[in-house]
Amino acid sequence: MTSSKKVKVRTPAGKEAELIPEKTWTLAPRGRKGVKMGLFKDPESGRYFRRKIPDDYPV
Numbered sequence: 001m002t003s004s005k006k007v008k009v010r011t012p013a014g015k016e017a018e019l020i021p022e023k024t025w026t027l028a029p030r031g032r033k034g035v036k037m038g039l040f041k042d043p044e045s046g047r048y049f050r051r052k053i054p055d056d057y058p059v
Helices: none
Strands: 007-010 016-019 023-027 035-041 048-053
Touching: 007 035, 007 048
Parallel strands: none
Antiparallel strands: 007 016, 023 035, 035 048
């Protein structure tokens, strides 16, 4: 379940936007901390893109 907390990200068009990720997950090699990723939908083009999200964001 994703949170409804907005994240400030840069869209593929190069603009800054505050969006809610549709899906979140952790990318981590075995035994390491890793990073949190989010799947976002560009409001202008409708295309999906992935970006890193803050570590304090709930997964």
